[in-house]
Amino acid sequence: MVNIKPSSAAEAPLIEFNIEGFGKFNLPVLGQPGVPFGITNAFGVFQSAQDGGNDQQKLAAWSLMTQTLADTYPSAVRILSRLDGDDVAAVFTAWGNESKKYVPGASSE
DSSP states (O other), rough: OOOOOOOGGGSSEEEEETTTTTTEEEEETTTTTOOOHHHHHHHHHHHHHHHHOHHHHHHHHHHHHHHHHHHHHHHHHHHTTSOOOHHHHHHHHHHHHHHHHHHOOOOOO
């Protein structure tokens, strides 16, 4: 038997999103220790498809990202599913941008 004690995704730094009129949710800072592998993988596929994929690849990437988020951050999907495409795109853009700006150990306030 192989016994593995996983690191907790709860230890990953989080970005708080407040969607006015809909609610708040958290998503992990991409690229930081503790981010679930599924999120890292799905976001990579998503970004690759957005950067140069055809329509079918983009749709498949959206589906993978949505399902992975539903599995790992269901509260985010409950809110995102109520938004239109432009608002969801704004969340994904902000998620990537905030992750790039993240400085480990720096206060978010």
